[in-house]
Amino acid sequence: MLTDPLKEPMIHKDFPGGPIELQECVMDVCDGIKDRLVRDPSDPQDTRWEHTRGRIRDRR
Numbered sequence: 407m408l409t410d411p412l413k414e415p416m417i418h419k420d421f422p423g424g425p426i427e428l429q430e431c432v433m434d435v436c437d438g439i440k441d442r443l444v445r446d447p448s449d450p451q452d453t454r455w456e457h458t459r460g461r462i463r464d465r466r
Contacts, residue, residue, distance in 0.1 A: 421428060434440045445454040 417428065430439070440455070443454050445452040445456055447456075
């Protein structure tokens with residue numbers, strides 16, 4: 407259970423990748439640089455990503 411989400415370290419120690427991948431993840435969450443890769447839920451043939459950064463905003 408996460409009791410203090412703003413306590414350091416805020417990056418999971420098993421984060422896959424290095425600083426470049428981390429920056430890419432931050433840019434996706436903050437700026438939506440990968441929004442074009444999210445699937446269209448009305449198209450059953452679309453096999454791209456199912457999640458969006460909206461799921462993070464929805465929890466605030």
